[in-house]
Amino acid sequence: MGAILLVAPALLMIGFLFVYPFGYSVVSAFTDNGEGSWHIANFTKAVEFYSKDILFTIVIVSLSTAIIGILAVAIAGYLTLGENKTAVAILKWLYRWPLFIPFIVSAQLMRTFLAKNGMMNNILTSSGIIEPLAAQSYLDWRGIVITFVWKQTPFVALLVAGAMASIDRTTIDAGRIFGASRLRILIELVVPQIATTLMVGLILSYVVMLSVLSVPLMINAQSPTMLTVDMAWRINSYGDYGVANALGIMSYLFTGVVAWFYLRQSLKDKGA
Amino acid sequence: MTLKSVLTGAISGAVIAVSMPASAETQLNVITGGSQNMVEYVTDYLGPLFEEKYPGVKVRVTGTGPGDAGSQKILEKLEAQSAAGKEQWDIDVIVAAQKKTGEMKEMGLLADFRGNIETGKMVTRETAENALGVYVGGYVMPMFHSQTAIAYNPALVPNPPESYDELREWVKKYPKQFGYNGIKNGMSGVAFVTGWMYTYAGDAKTLQSGPYDAAKKETWAQAYADLKAFNENVTFTPGNAGTLDMLNRGEIVMGPVWVDMFYSWQGDGRIPPNLKLKLIAPGMPGQPYYYATPAKAANKELAEKFIELATSPAVQAEGIVNRFNWYPGIDADHVKASLDEKVWSKLFTDVTPLELAQKGKPFPIGPYFDDIKEGYEKQVSN
Numbered sequence: 001m002g003a004i005l006l007v008a009p010a011l012l013m014i015g016f017l018f019v020y021p022f023g024y025s026v027v028s029a030f031t032d033n034g035e036g037s038w039h040i041a042n043f044t045k046a047v048e049f050y051s052k053d054i055l056f057t058i059v060i061v062s063l064s065t066a067i068i069g070i071l072a073v074a075i076a077g078y079l080t081l082g083e084n085k086t087a088v089a090i091l092k093w094l095y096r097w098p099l100f101i102p103f104i105v106s107a108q109l110m111r112t113f114l115a116k117n118g119m120m121n122n123i124l125t126s127s128g129i130i131e132p133l134a135a136q137s138y139l140d141w142r143g144i145v146i147t148f149v150w151k152q153t154p155f156v157a158l159l160v161a162g163a164m165a166s167i168d169r170t171t172i173d174a175g176r177i178f179g180a181s182r183l184r185i186l187i188e189l190v191v192p193q194i195a196t197t198l199m200v201g202l203i204l205s206y207v208v209m210l211s212v213l214s215v216p217l218m219i220n221a222q223s224p225t226m227l228t229v230d231m232a233w234r235i236n237s238y239g240d241y242g243v244a245n246a247l248g249i250m251s252y253l254f255t256g257v258v259a260w261f262y263l264r265q266s267l268k269d270k271g272a
Numbered sequence: 273m274t275l276k277s278v279l280t281g282a283i284s285g286a287v288i289a290v291s292m293p294a295s296a297e298t299q300l301n302v303i304t305g306g307s308q309n310m311v312e313y314v315t316d317y318l319g320p321l322f323e324e325k326y327p328g329v330k331v332r333v334t335g336t337g338p339g340d341a342g343s344q345k346i347l348e349k350l351e352a353q354s355a356a357g358k359e360q361w362d363i364d365v366i367v368a369a370q371k372k373t374g375e376m377k378e379m380g381l382l383a384d385f386r387g388n389i390e391t392g393k394m395v396t397r398e399t400a401e402n403a404l405g406v407y408v409g410g411y412v413m414p415m416f417h418s419q420t421a422i423a424y425n426p427a428l429v430p431n432p433p434e435s436y437d438e439l440r441e442w443v444k445k446y447p448k449q450f451g452y453n454g455i456k457n458g459m460s461g462v463a464f465v466t467g468w469m470y471t472y473a474g475d476a477k478t479l480q481s482g483p484y485d486a487a488k489k490e491t492w493a494q495a496y497a498d499l500k501a502f503n504e505n506v507t508f509t510p511g512n513a514g515t516l517d518m519l520n521r522g523e524i525v526m527g528p529v530w531v532d533m534f535y536s537w538q539g540d541g542r543i544p545p546n547l548k549l550k551l552i553a554p555g556m557p558g559q560p561y562y563y564a565t566p567a568k569a570a571n572k573e574l575a576e577k578f579i580e581l582a583t584s585p586a587v588q589a590e591g592i593v594n595r596f597n598w599y600p601g602i603d604a605d606h607v608k609a610s611l612d613e614k615v616w617s618k619l620f621t622d623v624t625p626l627e628l629a630q631k632g633k634p635f636p637i638g639p640y641f642d643d644i645k646e647g648y649e650k651q652v653s654n
Contacts, residue, residue, distance in 0.1 A: 053654070
């Protein structure tokens with residue numbers, strides 16, 4: 001009894017602030033704004049209107065996650081295996097910066113950086129790398145991927161670098177003695193040992209990116225676009241919470257898939 | 273507000289309360305939807321002007337935020353006071369967006385006042401009578417009109433298209449040089465699409481004033497198919513400001529924008545001074561903001577005086593046209609006399625008052641508006 005009393009405030013909090021709104025949005029997705037009979041009309045409408053956007057969202061987020069994984073391993077790998085002390089120090093100091101910049105600021109930053117006549121192309125043309133006429137705008141799906149990768153890589157790299165720092169150095173030294181290249185040591189010896197941490201970092205990034213509104217809204221003006229934009233649009237423009245919630249449920253499902261992996265992994269770790 | 277000003281305010285308030293009988297100061301409550309600039313307009317300009325003219329009156333202004341959402345809050349507050357059966361409501365003047373003002377009128381929350389004020393005769397535009405399909409004649413005074421038009425760079429486009437037809441030909445000739453923000457990234461894009469539908473969906477009059485017929489949207493397939501083909505040759509911009517940004521950087525040479533935003537940016541030097549505007553035929557939509565007074569406002573007469581002052585030619589000239597680059601709420605001819613020739617010519621050179629009268633269209637009535645946007649999503653962008 002005492003235990004229940006102790007846990008009650010926390011449970012109530014979760015109930016009111018998470019379970020209730022979550023349940024409400026599920027109910028609203030299957031009815032007309034929380035009332036009326038049950039149906040799946042909101043879902044058929046969501047698919048009919050936004051099938052391309054659904055696909056686009058999955059592709060963008062998955063692609064970004066993959067690139068983030070590669071870059072994070074590269075950065076953390078250099079921090080662990082790099083031999084040039086100055087380079088490691090500079091990298092260590094530099095790589096975390098985007099962590100402290102909010103998504104909306106990143107998006108605005110990229111808007112001026114990646115535009116057709118933006119900073120990146122100006123630098124490239126003035127240094128003679130590309131012809132002025134060849135400059136093109138990256139403010140489309142590529143812009144979203146670049147922003148996501150720029151913003152989320154430090155987060156994963158931070159986790160991975162921590163994990164790499166704590167692995168047993170003797171395995172690395174053994175690899176060296178047998179003459180393995182540093183790249184080979186990274187891929188064959190280091191990464192397998194930190195795979196769990198890497199996966200957790202990537203899953204968390206995936207979930208975060210799936211929920212970002214500002215980046216697709218500000219960078220990608222074209223269609224298709226990401227589901228968050230569609231949800232905001234359904235509500236602001238039509239006051240249509242039903243379809244917005246249906247799209248929300250689809251997002252839950254996408255995160256649900258990776259959450260399942262995450263839970264399975266953490267159960268395994270506990271069991272081991 | 274700094275602590276000091278709060279303290280001074282409190283002290284002077286206390287002094288006034290002690291030295292004057294309580295009834296000497298009447299408070300006029302103004303509530304405004306729209307962005308911060310709308311609140312500041314009343315606090316910094318209109319309020320002091322009114323207080324000067326009517327000593328003993330204090331204007332108090334509250335802002336509820338931009339878009340229909342802000343005006344929805346006003347509606348809900350009035351509705352609550354009405355439902356509670358209060359005899360006197362605590363809001364005297366409202367400033368609200370078009371769609372919600374229409375809804376308030378339909379719900380019986382507004383007073384019929386235009387006949388009582390001098391400036392009521394100075395407005396003849398259709399938006400003074402019709403708010404997206406709701407008859408509001410007598411119940412509203414337009415505060416200003418904002419209008420969309422095509423901004424272009426005359427150095428690169430010496431002969432801009434005169435109509436949607438010509439624009440279609442133009443984008444074929446100069447692909448990717450025309451930019452707009454689709455429909456999810458701001459109202460100027462929505463306005464452009466609406467103008468397209470007025471041109472090609474047939475029967476623009478019905479779209480603008482009803483009656484609504486749900487079957488009508490089935491006949492729009494060709495208009496959407498053409499728009500889809502048109503979109504192949506345009507650049508999409510990230511928002512109203514995004515279109516101006518891209519014009520500024522020379523990434524596009526033409527695109528639909530809000531006229532007031534265009535001139536404000538030009539005034540701030542954020543876009544080149546040589547850019548110009550063109551209102552293409554048969555027209556593009558714009559929208560007014562309204563002044564109105566609740567059905568049971570506590571200070572009904574004072575509220576009418578306030579709206580009368582706010583819509584008087586002098587205030588419209590200085591406050592609306594000069595400060596904000598908005599088109600006046602009352603007919604432009606009444607405003608012209610009070611305006612500096614330079615300001616007048618700035619606002620009306622590219623788009624003449626006659627053009628504005630002919631090609632300045634309202635947005636469609638609510639249900640058609642939703643149909644147009646949904647049709648675009650389904651048939652053009654998905």
